[in-house]
Amino acid sequence: MEEVKDDTTNGEDVDTEVDVDETTENEPSIETLNVQKRKALEQRDEARTKIVELEAKLAEGSKAENKPTTNVDKSADDGLRSELETIKFTVANKELDANNVAEIVDYAKGKGSSLQEALKSPVIQAYLKADQEQKSLNEASPDGSRSPKTKQEKVPTTLDEHEKWAREKMGI
Secondary structure (H helix, E strand, O other): OOOOOOOOOOOOOOOOOOOHHHOOOOOOOHHHHHHHHHHHHHHHHHHHHHHHHHHHHHHHHHHHHOOOOOOOOOHHHHHHHHHHHHHHHHHHOOOOOHHHHHHHHHHHHHHOOOHHHHHHOHHHHHHHHHHHHHHHHHHHOOOOOOOOOOOOOOOOOOHHHHHHHHHHHHOO
């Protein structure tokens, strides 16, 4: 590692005798600046040392990476198995809709149990019962898409029709 010189003067003569009266309140003192400089230089040297160590570890690691690896990613296989299990469960339980199956799958994953065990759990049974009650309530309630049929009277357009209509309403 190269040696770092502590040369702040850059070849210029610096007056080391500074009168205290010449400095303002906002300017740090020379001692403070020197302490800050020393700390910064120490941090720089520590960082350089750490860089050299990490480069050495990286060089060692690249030698080890050249070896052939036989690691097989089994997570994809597990994903296919869980999808196949979900499909089988859905076919076996046709009375369940997609939202119910999704809830059961999430519950089973959280508990680490099978889908059949999750279906038998009291939590899922309560969920399915509440969902069924909500569906029956929604089916019984009017959805507002139909308006009641009202008989609209024909509006008279001519004077004769208007007289006839008025006489019928008054009972004359």
